[in-house]
Amino acid sequence: MLFVSCLFFVYFQLWVPVYCDTEQLGFFSGSKSPGQVAKETGSSSCGCDALKRDAGVDVGEELSPHLEDPAEKYSKAANEENVEHHGEQDIRSKMVLLKSSWFFMGTDNPGIPPDGEGPQRRVWVDSFYIEQHEVTNRQFQHFVNQTLYVTEAERFGDSFVFEELLTEELKSKILQAVAAAPWWLPVKGANWRHPEGPGSTISDRLDHPVLHVSWNDAQAYCKWAQRRLPTEAEWEYACRAGLQDRLYPWGNKLLPKGQHYANLWQGDFPTTNTADDGYIGTSPVMSFPANSFGLYDMVGNAWEWTADWWNVHHTPEDKHNPTGPATGTDRVKKGGSYMCHKSYCYRYRCAARSQNTPDSSASNLGFRCVVNPS
Numbered sequence: 001m002l003f004v005s006c007l008f009f010v011y012f013q014l015w016v017p018v019y020c021d022t023e024q025l026g027f028f029s030g031s032k033s034p035g036q037v038a039k040e041t042g043s044s045s046c047g048c049d050a051l052k053r054d055a056g057v058d059v060g061e062e063l064s065p066h067l068e069d070p071a072e073k074y075s076k077a078a079n080e081e082n083v084e085h086h087g088e089q090d091i092r093s094k095m096v097l098l099k100s101s102w103f104f105m106g107t108d109n110p111g112i113p114p115d116g117e118g119p120q121r122r123v124w125v126d127s128f129y130i131e132q133h134e135v136t137n138r139q140f141q142h143f144v145n146q147t148l149y150v151t152e153a154e155r156f157g158d159s160f161v162f163e164e165l166l167t168e169e170l171k172s173k174i175l176q177a178v179a180a181a182p183w184w185l186p187v188k189g190a191n192w193r194h195p196e197g198p199g200s201t202i203s204d205r206l207d208h209p210v211l212h213v214s215w216n217d218a219q220a221y222c223k224w225a226q227r228r229l230p231t232e233a234e235w236e237y238a239c240r241a242g243l244q245d246r247l248y249p250w251g252n253k254l255l256p257k258g259q260h261y262a263n264l265w266q267g268d269f270p271t272t273n274t275a276d277d278g279y280i281g282t283s284p285v286m287s288f289p290a291n292s293f294g295l296y297d298m299v300g301n302a303w304e305w306t307a308d309w310w311n312v313h314h315t316p317e318d319k320h321n322p323t324g325p326a327t328g329t330d331r332v333k334k335g336g337s338y339m340c341h342k343s344y345c346y347r348y349r350c351a352a353r354s355q356n357t358p359d360s361s362a363s364n365l366g367f368r369c370v371v372n373p374s
């Protein structure tokens with residue numbers, strides 16, 4: 001709930017900056033446009049990690065040779081358990097079994113060194129099941145209908161929304177933003193049911209990832225589903241899908257054969273979104289090719305919460321089932337979102353990472369669950 005120094009006020013076009021002491025966040029001059037800020041602050045300044053609630057705010061081409069068929073889709077044990085508890089038709093995602101293995105986590109060639117992407121280290125993960133796709137609005141709606149759960153964004157009364165998604169009328173009423181990322185606006189009434197605030201709806205987006213869910217909300221859903229959030233190591237193992245020293249879940253080329261493999265940003269952030277991949281905002285889950293583990297949207301579409309506390313200092317020795325620091329202030333999120341572009345937020349890579357406080361929520365942040373084999 002801290003972070004007062006990185007907030008400032010926006011009065012229409014009159015921006016009054018306040019010094020921000022976090023290196024990852026760029027200083028924002030009051031005379032510059034959001035587009036200028038994006039270019040000048042560089043690839044480490046997406047502002048994703050600035051979305052923290054504060055008392056002052058109202059608001060498959062390359063397969064690893066050592067892994068033979070590591071994914072077992074539609075396991076009877078994983079996908080039919082507890083059907084009685086959740087009704088005849090289990091609303092929860094199908095899962096993929098990932099078998100225990102060593103893999104190389106992180107990278108020695110970090111795209112954003114301050115994020116703690118390195119060093120590359122050998123990590124062992126035990127077998128686990130992981131959901132094929134991000135939790136959708138339809139699934140989260142079912143959870144809420146069953147439990148009457150109220151998300152933190154609903155209780156706080158607001159959430160962060162990317163300004164491009166807002167109407168001019170709504171934008172004109174909002175007086176505050178984040179210094180290093182003025183494209184984020186706290187919108188009263190924005191929550192998972194109303195992703196762009198009052199008047200917006202998920203009725204035509206039931207198969208899109210649920211947004212505006214905090215880490216605590218994600219925990220609540222996974223617990224209800226008798227699952228849990230993945231550790232960062234599990235998430236990255238799932239992202240890499242048996243590939244080693246590759247940037248993306250499918251290899252090193254962003255556009256294999258000229259095709260889009262993830263819902264990212266094309267154009268000039270944050271002013272021009274050409275949506276060459278077909279989507280300005282989120283896309284229905286499973287709209288892009290799965291990785292070789294059969295997992296969709298591991299990078300892009302919505303950021304995904306992991307269970308771990310945030311820390312940027314890692315050591316190179318081998319690790320078994322790492323779970324991150326014992327304590328912290330922020331939780332790790334992985335994979336980037338539909339807002340990511342190499343020019344300012346090169347985080348749509350398996351090794352990339354970012355963080356938010358557990359009560360934060362935004363219009364590009366979701367999750368998926370995992371479970372241990374029974």
Ligand SMILES: [Ca+2]
Nearest residue numbers: 263264277279
């Ligand atoms: Ca897109």
Ligand SMILES: [Ca+2]
Nearest residue numbers: 297298300302
């Ligand atoms: Ca994702």
